[in-house]
Structure formats: structure tokens, C-alpha cells
Amino acid sequence: MLAPASASIPSVNASATPAQLRRFFYAAYCDTPTPFRLLGALRPYVCPFDKLLQFVRDGAEVLDVGCGAGSFLTLLAATKKIRRGVGCDVMAAPLQSARAAAARLGAQGILSFEHVGSVAEAPEGPFDIVAMVDVLHHVPPGNRSDVFSAAAKRVRPGGIFLYKDMTARPGGRRLAHNIDDYIFTREWVEQVPEGAVETWAGDHRLALVHDEFIPRLIYGHELRVFQRPEH
Numbered sequence: 001m002l003a004p005a006s007a008s009i010p011s012v013n014a015s016a017t018p019a020q021l022r023r024f025f026y027a028a029y030c031d032t033p034t035p036f037r038l039l040g041a042l043r044p045y046v047c048p049f050d051k052l053l054q055f056v057r058d059g060a061e062v063l064d065v066g067c068g069a070g071s072f073l074t075l076l077a078a079t080k081k082i083r084r085g086v087g088c089d090v091m092a093a094p095l096q097s098a099r100a101a102a103a104r105l106g107a108q109g110i111l112s113f114e115h116v117g118s119v120a121e122a123p124e125g126p127f128d129i130v131a132m133v134d135v136l137h138h139v140p141p142g143n144r145s146d147v148f149s150a151a152a153k154r155v156r157p158g159g160i161f162l163y164k165d166m167t168a169r170p171g172g173r174r175l176a177h178n179i180d181d182y183i184f185t186r187e188w189v190e191q192v193p194e195g196a197v198e199t200w201a202g203d204h205r206l207a208l209v210h211d212e213f214i215p216r217l218i219y220g221h222e223l224r225v226f227q228r229p230e231h
């Protein structure tokens, strides 16, 4: 049984500001250890959740690959956009935070979180939406196409593959991400080269329907939305 929450969880909708999302995440993740709770609450200032939300149709079933602490799915559940959300990750600890936040929201019946050895072990679906947010730059370059492929196979006909990662474009925004990740993970990451995901998506008959570079603060994001044809 969870201890009482320190504060009630503010409601949010799809047009919530970063400040409203900060308050939402801070309250929903009250069971998460303080440094991670703070970082998660500040993430809406950096991560374009607002853009991601636009591509999730109401009532969708969503698989979030590499969900971490489940921020995207908890937000989707809180905004009442989805019928079901499944998160999977190779790390167990963040999933505990995700489950606790889902329970705080009363969304245990909608959200589930699975610890997997690889994406190939994730539920097969198929899903209306498969999301992959800031995952691939943590995957060794030689394994990225396999991870992408395992996720892509889980998109149903007519469904969406929602991909967002940090920019690989040379310059200050890429450097800011490298320094940021180095501080928090001691890893000097190699961003996903431009054009790579488009090639892998093409191999899986996923058509690019939206392509956007999103600058936020000192960071840069690459958003790609792919759709599987109905037939």
C-alpha cells in the first residue's frame, strides 16, 4: 500500500504548459527518489511532450519502448487520451517509479510496465502507437537497427511509430546534450545519425508523415512520425 501523497495531483490536458506539466509530474512521482523526481518534473521544459501528444489519437493502445519512468504514458493516461498503455524497458528501477505513478493516478487498470531483456520480449500487439523517445542514443550503434525493427514490427496497419531523439546535427545543441548525458550517465553518447531512422522505417514499410526539428532551451530534438499503410 502506498503512503499518502504529499499533495493531490493537478489535472493536465493536451495543451498544458511546461509549468503545469512540472507540477503534474512532481506530484505524480512523489514515490520517486528526490533527484530523479526533480529531474523528471523539469523535463517538460526540455522534452517536447506537447508535440508528441498531438500524434496520439484518442482511445489508442500505446506501446512505449524504453519507457524509463513512464512519463509519456502517465501523461497520456492523465490526459485521458488512451485506452491502454504498455511500457517496457531493459532497466528495472525506473519501472518501479512508473508503476507507483500509475497507481497514484488511479491508472493501474490502463497502464502496465514490463521489464524486458530486449524489445523482442515486449508484448507483440500490434499497437495503434509505438513510441520510442530518447532511447536509441543509449543503444550501441550496431544494435540500433534491431531495436528499431523490433519496435516497428509492433505497429498495426494504419498505426503510428512515434520517434523522438536528440539531434545529431553538429553544433551547440548536440554538444549540450552530450554534456548533459555525460553529467548524468558518465556516457559520451553518439546520437543517431541523420537519415538512419528513415532508412530503417522504409525497411518496415513505414511511411514518413511528419518530420520536425524542435529547438528547446539549449537542446535540439528530432521528431519523426511514421505510419504503416492500412494494406
Ligand SMILES: C[S@@+](CC[C@H](N)C(=O)[O-])C[C@H]1O[C@@H](n2cnc3c(N)ncnc32)[C@H](O)[C@@H]1O
Binding pocket: 065, 066, 067, 068, 069, 070, 071, 072, 088, 089, 090, 091, 094, 118, 119, 132, 133, 134, 135, 138, 139, 147
Ligand atoms: C533517456 S531514457 C528515456 C526514457 C523515456 N523514454 C522518456 O522519454 O522519459 C532512455 C531509456 O531507454 C532505455 N533503453 C536503453 N536501451 C534500451 C533497449 N535496448 N531496449 C529498451 N529500452 C532501452 C533505458 O533503460 C532508459 O530507460
